[in-house]
Amino acid sequence: MALLEPTELVAPTELGGVHFIAVGGSGMNGIASMFLDLGVAVSGSDRNDSAYLRGLAARGADVHVGHRAEQLGDAQTVVASSAIREDNPELAEARRRGLRVLHRSAALGSLMLGRRGVAIAGTHGKTTTTAMVAGALVGAGLDPSYVIGGSFTGAKSGGHLGGGDVMVVEADESDGSFLQYPAQVVVVTNVDPDHLSNWGTAQAYADGFLRFASAPDVAVLVVSADDPGAVELTAAVRRHVEETGRGPEVVTFGHAADAVVRISGATYAGTGSSFRLSRGDAGGPMTLDVPGTYNVANAAAAYAVLTSLGVDDETAREQLSTYAGTNRRFQLVGTVDGVRVFDDYAHHPTEVENTLRAARTAVDSQPGGGRVVAVLQPHLYTRTRDLWRELADATSIADEAVVMDVCGDREDPIPGVTGALVADAVPAGTAHVTYEPDWDAAAPVVAGITRPGDLVVTLGCGDVTKVAPLIVDALARRSDLSVRTEGSAAPQADAPEPGEGAA
Incomplete structure (x- = not known):
């Protein structure tokens, strides 16, 4: 896929009706939500139904499940991400009609016009x-606009159009999108080769990040002092x-002695710090x-941005301390019989390692301890081909690991590149690994492995997120079966022991 080059931005109100392809995606729905707030007619589609999709529909968007050419209606502009193939029927129809077609980043960039832009990039975090x-x-009462690649925990959208003059956006580097945004403050959390x-x-x-950080409009660069x-x-x-x-003021953050924003005295217990x-x-x-240590670094970066924008020190620290998380970032899905099930978006080896180390801290600090059970779905055939050894090494931090097959998303399969490549490479003597290529079997397999005190975390940015609640359900069924069996005067002959039938 070719990298994107910035295009001239057009004000949202000049785009006519806008149709979003894959509008149920975590990033796209926030942009669509803000267009609705501006009074723009919004339509869209996604291959699956979701809370994001229903939330947009409730606000007046004309949304559809599935992609069909006729769903464009009378839209004058179509917005698509790099994940949408050219043979998508809606994108193909937009090309045939000669409609304006914008990349997601150009639609988001248009919303930043006339605002103080803050663009936050980095391989992780x-x-x-x-x-x-x-x-x-x-x-702090500044009512910013924002678009986040995942909504706040419990929210139905990752976007908000505020009345203040600041707009905060997550800037994706994967396809060069981050070069599109007219930002005065930019953040680079880390640079770890990916995509x-x-x-x-x-x-x-790395050169792409340099171009991002030294763009003409950038006045302040907030950047890690710890990441190589x-x-x-x-x-x-x-x-x-x-x-x-010419160039930006550089504000570094981290544990390093010369960091402008300095982290010190960090201690970790349970799922906090x-x-x-x-x-x-x-x-x-x-x-x-x-x-996790990575969230301490994220908070330091956020503090650097807030204080650079004029928020006073005490308010910045107070507000950051109230942060409760975003969907799919070490998000607790459920607890059954002492087994906690979390879901996390981690898919790059560094992210998987960071998440599993945080999980290790959480179990080691609880009375009686417990085990870390990782459920990993490698994402993309190309990433798995390039990073399978590193993924295996990261997975070794767990006590038990269930490795699923690759989620290819927009990519075609590559011969020989499967989840087994990762599962077989986990170093001997570390995590006990089960390779489970059958998506539907993953949840019962995990339920059969776990025991009270364990922490389960599903890992990946594909549909592994749907496995987490299925694990909770499987654990609940196992628990219910156990209670009914133990409470019977004479257990049924065909009643399996807890976990046996699920495995």
Whole structure:
């Protein structure tokens, strides 16, 4: 897939009726929601029904399940993401009619016109950091606009059109979209080579971040002082400033002694953390109710953005401490008989490792301990082909691992690239691995493995998210069967032991 180049932005109210293909997606629905707020006629479609889709319909959008050419109606503009193939019937019909076709990023960029833009990028952590910044700005009374790649926990949309002058967006680097956004403040949480089927090489990927961070409109760059790729980016930006005489103010964050926003004294317990943030003479203690060292770093990045926008130190820390998470970021789905089931979007090896380390902290700090049970669905054939060894190494952190087959999404299968490639490479003597290529069998297999005290986490950005509630259901059935069996005067001869029938 070719990388995108920025296009001229058109104000949303000048686009006519807008039809969104894959409008139920976590990022697209937020943009569609904001167009509705502006009074633009919105229609759209998605291959599956979802809460996102129903939420848009309840607000007046004309939405459909499935893709058909006639669903374009009288739309004058069609919005699609890079995941939509050219043979999609709605996209093909838009081309045939000569309608204006915008990439998702151009539609989002149009919403930023006339606002102070904050664009948050990075290989990992951008959704959480975007949500932290947006939520804190809301709590501080600034009523920002925002579009997040995943909604706040319990919300029906990842987008909001506010009355304030700040707009915060999650900036996706996978296809070059992040170069489209007119932002004055940009964030780079980390630079860890990914999406090389688009970028080609790790150097080209890093160069893309340099272009993003040193764009003419950028006044402030917030960047990690700990991540090696981000440190290299900072050096490159400073060289650019020396050579051209122009460039952003650089605000670094992290544990490093020379970080502008410094993290210190971090401790972790359960699914939370305590630490101190400081910027110059300002700063103080903070707590988070979301797990992991990576979320502490995300909070430091968000604090750097907030204080750069003029939010005072105490308000910034207070509002960040109220952050409750976003959907599919270590999200608790249910607890049955002492088994907690979480769902997480992690799909790159670094993300899988970070999530499983957070899960390990959560079980190690509870009385009696427990095991980490990972349910991994590798995402994309190309990523699995390129990173199967690293995925296997990350999975080894778990005690038990159920590896599913690859979720290909928009890609065609690659011979020899399956979930077994990852499962077979998990180092001996680490996690006990079960390879389960049958999607429908995954939940009962997991239920058969777990025992009280365990923490289960489903991992991947594909349809593995639908497995998490099925695991909860399977555990509930096992529990109900156990109660009925134990309460009977004479157990039924064909009644399986807890977990046996499910496995």
